[in-house]
Amino acid sequence: MSEPGAPGFVHRPRRGAELFLLLAALVVGIGAYVAVGLGVQGTVPANIIGYSGWLAALTIAAHVAVRLVAPYADPVLLPLVAALNGLGLAVIHRLDLAYEAVDKPHSFAQQQLTWMTLGIVLFIVTIILLRDHRSLQRLTYTSGAAGIALLLLPFMPIVGNEINGARIWINVAGFSFQPGEVAKLLLVVAFSGYLVRHRDALALAGRRVLFIDLPRGRDLGPILAMFAVSMMILVAQNDLGSSLLFFGLFLVTLYVATERPGWLVVGGLLFAGGALAAYTFVGNVQNRFNFWLHPMDYYYESPGSGQLVEGMFGMGWGGLIGRGFGEGSPSSVPYANSDFIIAAIGEELGLTAVMAVILCYGLIVERALRIALISRDGFGKLLAVGLGSIVALQVFVVVGGVTGLIPLTGLTTPFLSYGGSSLVANWVIIALLIRISDQARRPIPRMTDLSGTFDSETTQVVKLT
Amino acid sequence: MNKPIRTISIFCLLLFLALLVNASYVMYFRADELAADAKNRRVINAAFSRERGAILVGKDPVARSVPSDDKYDFQRTYPQRFMYAPITGYFAYYAQTGIERSQSDVLSGDDERLFVTRLVDMLSNAEPKGGNVQLTINPAAQAAAFEGLQALSGEAKGAVVALEPSTGKVLAMASTPTFDPNLLASHDLQAVEAEGKRLEADPATPLINRAIGTTLPPGSTFKLVTAAAAIESGNYDKDSIVPGGFQFQLPQSDSKVGNYDQGNCGGTKITLTQALQVSCNVSFLSLANELGAEAMTEQAEAFGFNSTALEDLPGQAPSLYPEMDAPQTALSGIGQSSVTATPLQMAMVAAGIANDGQVKRPYLVDEVRAPNASLLDKTEASTYSQAVSSNTADELTEMMVATVDSGTAVVAAIPGVRVAGKTGTAQSTGSRPPYAWFVSFAPADDPQVAVAVMVEASETAREEIAGGSLGGPIAKAIMEAVMAQ
Numbered sequence: 001m002s003e004p005g006a007p008g009f010v011h012r013p014r015r016g017a018e019l020f021l022l023l024a025a026l027v028v029g030i031g032a033y034v035a036v037g038l039g040v041q042g043t044v045p046a047n048i049i050g051y052s053g054w055l056a057a058l059t060i061a062a063h064v065a066v067r068l069v070a071p072y073a074d075p076v077l078l079p080l081v082a083a084l085n086g087l088g089l090a091v092i093h094r095l096d097l098a099y100e101a102v103d104k105p106h107s108f109a110q111q112q113l114t115w116m117t118l119g120i121v122l123f124i125v126t127i128i129l130l131r132d133h134r135s136l137q138r139l140t141y142t143s144g145a146a147g148i149a150l151l152l153l154p155f156m157p158i159v160g161n162e163i164n165g166a167r168i169w170i171n172v173a174g175f176s177f178q179p180g181e182v183a184k185l186l187l188v189v190a191f192s193g194y195l196v197r198h199r200d201a202l203a204l205a206g207r208r209v210l211f212i213d214l215p216r217g218r219d220l221g222p223i224l225a226m227f228a229v230s231m232m233i234l235v236a237q238n239d240l241g242s243s244l245l246f247f248g249l250f251l252v253t254l255y256v257a258t259e260r261p262g263w264l265v266v267g268g269l270l271f272a273g274g275a276l277a278a279y280t281f282v283g284n285v286q287n288r289f290n291f292w293l294h295p296m297d298y299y300y301e302s303p304g305s306g307q308l309v310e311g312m313f314g315m316g317w318g319g320l321i322g323r324g325f326g327e328g329s330p331s332s333v334p335y336a337n338s339d340f341i342i343a344a345i346g347e348e349l350g351l352t353a354v355m356a357v358i359l360c361y362g363l364i365v366e367r368a369l370r371i372a373l374i375s376r377d378g379f380g381k382l383l384a385v386g387l388g389s390i391v392a393l394q395v396f397v398v399v400g401g402v403t404g405l406i407p408l409t410g411l412t413t414p415f416l417s418y419g420g421s422s423l424v425a426n427w428v429i430i431a432l433l434i435r436i437s438d439q440a441r442r443p444i445p446r447m448t449d450l451s452g453t454f455d456s457e458t459t460q461v462v463k464l465t
Numbered sequence: 466m467n468k469p470i471r472t473i474s475i476f477c478l479l480l481f482l483a484l485l486v487n488a489s490y491v492m493y494f495r496a497d498e499l500a501a502d503a504k505n506r507r508v509i510n511a512a513f514s515r516e517r518g519a520i521l522v523g524k525d526p527v528a529r530s531v532p533s534d535d536k537y538d539f540q541r542t543y544p545q546r547f548m549y550a551p552i553t554g555y556f557a558y559y560a561q562t563g564i565e566r567s568q569s570d571v572l573s574g575d576d577e578r579l580f581v582t583r584l585v586d587m588l589s590n591a592e593p594k595g596g597n598v599q600l601t602i603n604p605a606a607q608a609a610a611f612e613g614l615q616a617l618s619g620e621a622k623g624a625v626v627a628l629e630p631s632t633g634k635v636l637a638m639a640s641t642p643t644f645d646p647n648l649l650a651s652h653d654l655q656a657v658e659a660e661g662k663r664l665e666a667d668p669a670t671p672l673i674n675r676a677i678g679t680t681l682p683p684g685s686t687f688k689l690v691t692a693a694a695a696i697e698s699g700n701y702d703k704d705s706i707v708p709g710g711f712q713f714q715l716p717q718s719d720s721k722v723g724n725y726d727q728g729n730c731g732g733t734k735i736t737l738t739q740a741l742q743v744s745c746n747v748s749f750l751s752l753a754n755e756l757g758a759e760a761m762t763e764q765a766e767a768f769g770f771n772s773t774a775l776e777d778l779p780g781q782a783p784s785l786y787p788e789m790d791a792p793q794t795a796l797s798g799i800g801q802s803s804v805t806a807t808p809l810q811m812a813m814v815a816a817g818i819a820n821d822g823q824v825k826r827p828y829l830v831d832e833v834r835a836p837n838a839s840l841l842d843k844t845e846a847s848t849y850s851q852a853v854s855s856n857t858a859d860e861l862t863e864m865m866v867a868t869v870d871s872g873t874a875v876v877a878a879i880p881g882v883r884v885a886g887k888t889g890t891a892q893s894t895g896s897r898p899p900y901a902w903f904v905s906f907a908p909a910d911d912p913q914v915a916v917a918v919m920v921e922a923s924e925t926a927r928e929e930i931a932g933g934s935l936g937g938p939i940a941k942a943i944m945e946a947v948m949a950q
Contacts, residue, residue, distance in 0.1 A: 101536075256469040299504050309504065315492045316499030317507045329507060351492040355485055362481040369474045373467055381466050385473060396480045405487040 011441035014075040015067050021079030022059050029055055029086015032325075036094040039325030039348075054113070055086060058120045065124040069131070070438035077367050077437070080360050081415055081430050085116055085423075087357070088416035091330075091337070091344050098331035108337055108418045115420035119427030126431035132463060133435045137379045140193025147186035150179035151233065168237050180233075180242050181412075181425040184249070184390055185432075191250055192382035195257035199378070203258040226250045227267075231274050240278075240285060241397050241409030245390070247271050252389045253382050256372075292407035307334045311343035311402055315354070322350025337418040339410055342402050357416070358399065365392040368433055375440040384436050387429050513558055514538045517572040518595035518836065520553050520564055522602045528553045528565065530595075533652065538592075541565075541650040547643045548611045551624075551674035552600065552778070552829065555646035557661070558654055563674070564598060564829065566779050571596045571833050578833060578841045596841060599832035601634035603627075605946040606914070610639040613918075613939030617641075621935075622921035624675035626812040627943050630912045632846035633816070633825030635775075637916075637943055638809075640675040642667075677781045680805035681919065684891030685744045686902045687800030689814055689861065692741060694764035695752050696857045701737055703860045709735040713750040715792040722750055722796070725890065741864045742872030744888060746799050753798020754791070761794060762786055765804070767852040768814045768824060774849050775809060777829040784810035800891055812917035813849075815904040818865070819885070819912035822858035824849040866909050874905065876937030879945060883909035886940065888933040903936025907944045914947040916940040 030052040037045035045051065059082050066073050093109035100106070130136070136143075153170050154160040161169040161176065169176050195202070230247040233239055251267040278285045291298050291305035295312070298305040310333045317328060330336045330344035337344070346354045368388025372381045394411050401408035412422040491499075500508050514537035519526035527549040533540035541556045543549065554563020561569060570576035574583060574595040586593045610625040617623065620642070627637035648660045664672050673679060695701040709730040712721040723746065724730060730745035740748035753761055765771070765786035773781040784806040789797060796802035809827065817824035826849040833842040853861070865885030868874045874886035889902030906915035918936035933940075 252473060256466050256473065259466060259469050296502070296504070312491060312495075313499055313502070313505045313507055315488075316496040317505075318492060319496050320493060329510065332506065346488070346492055351488060354488050354492065358481060358484050358488065362477075365477050365481070366474070369470055369477065372470050378466060381470065385470055388477075389473070392477045392480060396484060399484050400487065403484070403487050403491050405483060 010443045011072055013071045015063075015071060018066070018075035018078060019063055021076065022063055022082055025079040025083035025086060026052070026056055026059055028083045029089065032087050032090030033093060036090050036097070036325045039327065040094060040097045041326075054117075055089075058117060062120050062123055065127055066434060070127050070434050072438045072441040072443075073127075073434040074367050074371060074437035074441070076363065077430055077433055080364050080367075081427075084357065084360055084415040087345070088341065088413075088418075089113060089116065091341055091348075091416070092418050094325055094348070095331055095337045095344060098329070102331075111420070112418050112423070115423045116427075118420070119424045122424055123427045123431040123434075126428055127435055127438075130432075130435055133383060133432060133439060134377060134379055136189050136383070137193045137196070140190055140197075143186040144190030144194070147183040147190055148229065150183040150186065151229065153179045154237065168239050168242065175420075178419070178421040180239075181419075181421040184242075184245065185425055185428060187246065188249065188253070188383060188386035188390065191253040192379055192386055195253055196378040196382055199257040202254070202263075203260055227270050227274065230271070231278075239410065240288065240407075241401075241411035244271075244397060244409065245393050245411065248393045249386060249389055253386045256385050257378075257382055288407045288409065292404065295404065307340065308402070308404065308408055310334075311336075311340050312404060314343050314347035315351075315403070318347040318350045320351050322346070322348050322353060324348060338412055339398060339417065340402055341413050341416045341418070342399050345416075358395070361391060361395045361414070364388070365395075367437075371433060371437040371440055375436055376444075377439075380436045380439060384433060387433055390429060391426075509558065510537070512573055515573060516592065516594050517541060517556065518574070518597040518834075520549075520568075520572070521597055521599045522549065522607070523604050525604070527600075528556070528646075535652050537652055540652060543646045543650070546645045546647060548607060548639070549602075550643045550646050551640040551676060552602065552638055553646060554778075555644075555649040557649045557657055559657075559661075562672075562780065563778060564600070567777055568598045568830060568833075571598055574836075576833075579835060582835050582837075594836040596836060597834040597838070598830055599834060600829055601629075601636065601831045602638070602829070603636040603947060603950070605950065606637035606943050607639065609942040609946040610637040610939065611641075613942050614639055614641040614920075617920060617935065620669065622669060622675065623919055623935075624679070624808045624921075625916065625918050625939060625943065626676045626808045627914055627916045627947070628812045628816040628825075628827055630816040630819035630906060630915045631825065633827045633849070634831070634846075635827055635829045636914055636947060638674075638676045638829070640673070642669045642671040644671045674778070674780060675919070675921065676808045677775060677778060678807070679921070680782045680784055680807050680810075681900050681921065682800055682802075682804060682891035683806040683811055684800040684889035684900065684902050685746075686811050686814070686887050686889035686904045686917075687804055687806070688741060688744065688749045688798070688889075689818065689865070689887055689904070690765055690768060691749045691753050691756075691761070691798040692737060692864065693768075693818070693853045693857060693861055694756050694760050695737070696860050697764060697853055698756060698760060701752075703736070703738045703864050705737050706734050707737050707740050707748045708751045709733050709740065709745055710747050713747045713754075713795070715750075715795055716754060717790070718792045720792070722746060738864045738867050741887065742868045744868075744873050749798040750795045751798075754795035756798075758789055758791075758794045761797060762788075764852075767850050768817055769810055769849065770804075770806070774813065774824075775827045775829065781809075782807060800889060808917045808919045810917075811902065811904050811919070812915055814852075815885075815906050815917060816912075816915035817850075817852040818858050818861045819906040819909075819915050820858075821855040822851055822853040824852050862909050865905070869905070874903070874933050874937065876933040877903070877905050877941045877944070879907065879941060879948075882907055882944075882948065884941075884944065885909045885912075886933070886937070888937070901933075901935040903933045903940050905937075905940045905944065907948065914944050916943050 034044055089112055092112050096106050096109050154168050159170040161171045168178050168180050170179055230243045233243045254263045295305040295309050299309050325348050328347040330347045333340045333343050365388045368384050372384035375381045391414055398411040398413050400406040412419045414426045516539045517530045520528040527545050528543050530539040530541055554565045556565040572595040574593045579596050606627050614623045624640040629636055644664055649657055651657050710733040711729045712723045714721050730743050770784045770786040773783050787803050793802040797804045813824055826847045828844050835841055862885050866883050869878050869884045869886040873888045877884055877886045884907040886905030891900045901920040903918040906912045918939045920935045
């Protein structure tokens, strides 16, 4: 299963390449921060030394941890994420300055830096504690149950909290948290563990209708259960984006596990039916659809398409190379630092930067899928595909929504958007991918003599923790 | 499991391609459409923040942009505050009027005549600057006009237009009550909105430029048009005998119309010159009645009625000579019934007579200059119409000179200068004060300036309004100001 090249291909650790790319990522993050200072305030920010030092320290710490405990890990993932996170911090800082200018001071960038620190700490803790991703397989049902529980938490009294019409928040000890961000991680683990165990039953039984292998009726249980959960999120939490994300995630892992496109057909039809029903019966969904088709007609309505249209005005105003930091008015878009951060980037940094950001996400997904391809165990493959799909679907839903490609649904832009839950969860996703890739790229202990003489050595000792 | 992973890879590739294509579509191909949307505040903000060119009168700016250190980079200011407001209009966040609106492309730098400047700005990465607009206004005449209107007692509403007869240049254009455009161009948008609402609600309508935007019965000044039509018909000259007397019997009606002073104009048979000198209603009622609607309409339209001539300002109301029946046509001969005119229109009548019968198209924008003051464009004088023959114009001029020398318009007489003039007092209804009009030009032999003054309402006693006691001194001051140069 060793993927690229000839059977004898051995991956090199490539830690030096990672370090070089990380320095480039730091240039992006710190350079953007300086550019914000120069563009908005006319001077290099006063805390530039402390800021860049902190950012560099975090990045180098992550790099050192990877070098020590996952030396064969994919060298591109960490720099990509560091660049996105650094750019996000700069843009959030720029928006803070814009809010300050109208006497509504915020320190979102400061908080985001704190969350980033926590995210990197968790990243390091994860790769240190989790020496083999297969040990997660034992937690299949535990994490499944925990994931569902987290999804239900916002409905609980006391802790549950509704913000902007979406019931996806909980309040614990003064902090707001989106448990769905962690739930998606746990659910990927649960899906992978469950499917790798039951893939044969799901894959082999069934009958063929019109060239499509349809699954057996009694195997439909899990997919129906997941469908029910997705629909519940959609209807009860008013959260179209998460619903789409969870169900899409499930379908992708199911398809990869069983290698049967029939599941995609079944799942796709189910979701289409569910979405149609939601469109008919849930006013919010219908609104979003109308705003998407005729954004200009609902500009002045409330709820309306004002945010979407303002974002588009901003992006059009930015054009090819953008207005430059401080020259646009990205703060005229509500939630410019979370859901609509891509519009803020488009306005001041232009189409060039938007394309660069999309390509960064594309590369993250590409690396995740490549890790899945070369992973030597089924669980690792499913896990990597699932984690990559989270990023792909989330980026598509939010960027597509903001740019008017699909109806707008609230999701954060991974690593860029302001939001602690999302940032921390995404850093853990990257940690898992790093861990799987380290396993996948690590040279196979000498097995060339397998057919040879030393029978006693065919039994491998596998380290489990 | 690798085959489905490859399929998923291709699927993800398609998703990201779709995002890239759509981002390009929105941010590049749709950018102009989005920028053109009226809801797009960014475009308005940028225009509001830009350094616009100046509007110049003589060498002095009456509107210019000065650096500002608030949310916007430049603040539009109007150093003269009130005097030029009807001409410059205002450059507010939500709306623009006057020259600020009609010349907005030049002032903002978007005009194609400024293409080279814009290109240089772009290449040198400088902020784009707007071009300057030089007005035709004569500052001394404008001051005389504005101060004359201001000096009227009470809450007088009025307007003045002065034209250069040989070119059509607008030398003065004033309207009162007026407003302070600085308050509307302010960056404090809430204060602007309050000021805008206050001005909108003001019954004296200070936002309307009465010189071009208000049409009122021109009264006896319209007798010039009637006289012109009479002479043009070939049956009359300035010495022809016309009916005088106490009253005129309207056709198809029981009504009789008399003269303002209830007199008989000096006899039942008087000359046309005498009829104009004493502003004899009976004479001009009978002339209009005799000439008929067709000839009267033709003459009125030749002077510019039923259309607008000035292209440099928005908000013009066309002066009207509508279709009328016989009694109304007779009444139109003395500027009553349905005839209405703007001060600009009556100035065009005077200027046409002064310029050998040829009406020049009035214009306000003399030159358009680039930010570095190089000349981009200069307006050429053009002929609007040949309203009357040169001979007719001479006859009318002599009659108007006689009116100033020894008639109702004597108030405008300037020692040593032959002044041509005509008063007017229109009374549309009995319940509101009459409108006082005055048109004149000077010097009669080589006219340099033609003026029309209209005073709409005043607390001045009703009897005093007749004739030129209100408008005459203002017209005289303007003529003196122009001729002094």
